[in-house]
Structure formats: structure tokens, C-alpha cells
Amino acid sequence: MELSRKIEILTESAKYDVSCSSSGVTNNTRKGTVGSTSTAGICHSFTSDGRCVSLLKLLFTNACIFDCHYCINRKSNSIPRATFTPQEVADLTMDFYMRNYIEGLFLSSAIIKNVDYTSELLIKTLKILRHEKGFKGYIHVKAIPGADEKLIEELGFLADRMSVNVELPSRESLKILAPDKDPFALYKPMKQITHMKNEMSQVPALRNPAPFVPAGQSTQMIIGASPENDHAIVKIAENLYKKYELKRVYYSAYIPVNQDSLLPAITTDPPLLREHRLYQADWLMRFYRFSADEILSEDKPNFNLYLDPKANWAVQNYDQFPIDVQTASYEQLLRIPGIGPKSALNILKARNYYQLHLSDLKKLGVVIKRAQYFVSCNGAIQPGLIHDPEWVITSLISSRQYETLKKVNSQSKQEQLSLFDVERFESVKRKESRYAH
Numbered sequence: 001m002e003l004s005r006k007i008e009i010l011t012e013s014a015k016y017d018v019s020c021s022s023s024g025v026t027n028n029t030r031k032g033t034v035g036s037t038s039t040a041g042i043c044h045s046f047t048s049d050g051r052c053v054s055l056l057k058l059l060f061t062n063a064c065i066f067d068c069h070y071c072i073n074r075k076s077n078s079i080p081r082a083t084f085t086p087q088e089v090a091d092l093t094m095d096f097y098m099r100n101y102i103e104g105l106f107l108s109s110a111i112i113k114n115v116d117y118t119s120e121l122l123i124k125t126l127k128i129l130r131h132e133k134g135f136k137g138y139i140h141v142k143a144i145p146g147a148d149e150k151l152i153e154e155l156g157f158l159a160d161r162m163s164v165n166v167e168l169p170s171r172e173s174l175k176i177l178a179p180d181k182d183p184f185a186l187y188k189p190m191k192q193i194t195h196m197k198n199e200m201s202q203v204p205a206l207r208n209p210a211p212f213v214p215a216g217q218s219t220q221m222i223i224g225a226s227p228e229n230d231h232a233i234v235k236i237a238e239n240l241y242k243k244y245e246l247k248r249v250y251y252s253a254y255i256p257v258n259q260d261s262l263l264p265a266i267t268t269d270p271p272l273l274r275e276h277r278l279y280q281a282d283w284l285m286r287f288y289r290f291s292a293d294e295i296l297s298e299d300k301p302n303f304n305l306y307l308d309p310k311a312n313w314a315v316q317n318y319d320q321f322p323i324d325v326q327t328a329s330y331e332q333l334l335r336i337p338g339i340g341p342k343s344a345l346n347i348l349k350a351r352n353y354y355q356l357h358l359s360d361l362k363k364l365g366v367v368i369k370r371a372q373y374f375v376s377c378n379g380a381i382q383p384g385l386i387h388d389p390e391w392v393i394t395s396l397i398s399s400r401q402y403e404t405l406k407k408v409n410s411q412s413k414q415e416q417l418s419l420f421d422v423e424r425f426e427s428v429k430r431k432e433s434r435y436a437h
């Protein structure tokens, strides 16, 4: 099979994998001309020092021996199959690199023959790149759960980042939808990578740059293929961040690709808004010191699709507001919608020098249109503010935004999840008009 055909088949098969920050760019140059990236996926990732890098995203093979229900590459699907050789992947990476299209490689693979054999092929590819071609660029590679520990170790010394995909948010769902995978083997490579990184960080000579997975590890969860609620998903993510010190958890709205009685119908739209809310909640856990149980609870286990998780938390806990920016701690400032880590620090610095006024907040980086409902400044609140969470909700959601979201919701046939239903919104709007008179 010609290399161009392999690229076509394997980039198509790789496009549902989101363990990087974006994917699937194309440009208008003709195929075969210099500058054409029409058949290759370029995605982005972040290096250990936080730089964003463009990566050539390749699937080594789609000839999988497993039969995961949700996957386009499952063995029971009748699709064109292809497998690169290690040399081909190494040559392609160098070609793209020399043309300045990419700064690194994101290499994933289906399971060919068995997990060890697949891992050996990935190692061989990375060895050609690192040792024969002298490639020092960024490499993100998938670790295959169940592979021998020695192979995981070898891969880790060749790659910058490794990802071990959780795929589905519970063992029960994995058993049903990925029957060939061992749910207990899934976390072993994560544990091994964390352990080895921690061991090496004890040795000063191995700290900087770390020789083993210097950019850390990440994972991906598919959202909406299985019945777990949002609370269960954020709890798992929180646990992964704490236990295995993951750099990122990626959430991928399930795109139905197979007709399968165990999965949402093929005509179902991917739950993109839910995916977006998960990324916002993830951000709150990583940078705003929120715990999963503060964002959602067993009583309210799903996101409010009309409010972002931070605003939703604030209106649910409105008795804690307004928070006075002149005296609040850094942690309290981070709880205020419209205030982020940078503006919180700006407030702390500024108030060392002068008494703050509400009018100062904008120049300190605060998003006033969100924060105005939640702050006071030396006891003063925004003129016209009504201390009523329902009034705040209606003020935060414009009628236009509400109608758009309602439409998106009904088109995607998503269930209205929490706090805010049509009757409630309308009753609150009625209440709002009473306030206006």
C-alpha cells in the first residue's frame, strides 16, 4: 500500500482521539504540493515548560484486535485498515519537522497482535527518531495498558509525555463497552509512571531535565457513551490529578460512529456543552482550588448547562456573598465569578497601597459584568444590586442566551440537568419584572 494511502486511512482513524489540545487542521493547498497538510492531522500539546507545540498526530495502526463498542477501529467494523512501519513514521515526522510544519509527534496506536508487540513497535519508532535521526523534538506517545512494565519504562525514556487513556469513567462501563480491555490493568502504567518520576525527582542530577516522561502524563475520558453522571466524572478526574499527578485530563464528547444497541443512536449529537462544562470544572479544580464535591454533589450530580460551574457554585452558595475585596483572602477572591488567579493577585497587591473602590476593579483585571453581583468594596456594593440568588441567575443569563441554549439542548436531546428548568426560568423572569416596577 502506498504511503499516502496509509496516511489517509490512519489520520482518518485518529481523528476521534483528543489527548491533545486540538486537531484536524486542513489548508487549501493542493495535495502533493509543498505546504499541503490536507491528509495529515496537526494537533497541539504543552511542553514541560508550558510552551504550546504543534504535533504531527498519527495512529500507528488501525488494525485492532479489540472490539470496543464505541470505536471506529474495532475489529468488527468493515473499514480500510493500514499499518505504518516504524521507519515510515520516523521519516514522516522528520519530513514534517524539516518543513517547519510541526515541532513534534503525537503517536497513538490500536492493538496489533498483542499489547507487548504494539508497544515494541512504538519503541522501535521512537528509537529511530531519537537515536538514528537525532530528533530532539517533543514526542507524546500512548502507553498501552497491560504491556510489560519494562516496555512502559523504555517508552518513557524516549517520550516527553505519555498518556494512558481511561476511556470510560467506570469499570462497569469498560466491562460492557470495551470487553477485551482489563479494567484493572488500566491504572498500572499510570502508577508506574508516577512512581518512576517521583523516584527520579529525589536524585538532583535527574531533576532538570528529567530523563523520564519530562512533560508528565495525561489521560482521556469519553463522555456520553456510558451512563456516569458529571459528579462521578469530576470525582475521577480529581482523583487522577491527586493520585497520579496527571498534567491533564481530556474529555471527549462521544461522537456516535457505530450502530450499536449499547450506545446512543448514531443520529445523536455529541454532548459538546457537557464537555465544555467538564473542561470548566477541570479548570476550577486545577487553578481555583475547588474540590469536585464543591462543584457538584450526589444531590445535584449534573452540570447546570445554563451557568458555568463557578457561577453555579456562587449562586448555590449565595449566603457567602458579597465578598469584600478589601479584606478577602486569596482563596476567597478566587471564589468570586469574574475574578481569576491573576486579578486576585492584582487585588492583593493593590490593596497594600490604597483602599479599593468598586471602580478600581476593572483595571485590576476583574470581569465586572460577572463579578458585580458577588463583590463589595469596603462595605459598598454595586448600585441596584438585589441580594437574591434567583435575581442574580436571571441577570447572568440573558433571555437570548437562554433561548439559544434551550435550542441546543433540545436538538441534542439532552436532558435538562439541574437547577434551572423552563418553568423556573419563567417564574424568575416574572419575579424580575416585579423588581423592575
Ligand code: SF4
Pocket (backbone or CB within 6 Å): 064, 065, 066, 067, 068, 071, 072, 073, 074, 075, 109, 110, 111, 178
Ligand atoms: S483498543 Fe479499543 S479503543 Fe483502542 S483502537 Fe482498539 S477498538 Fe479502538
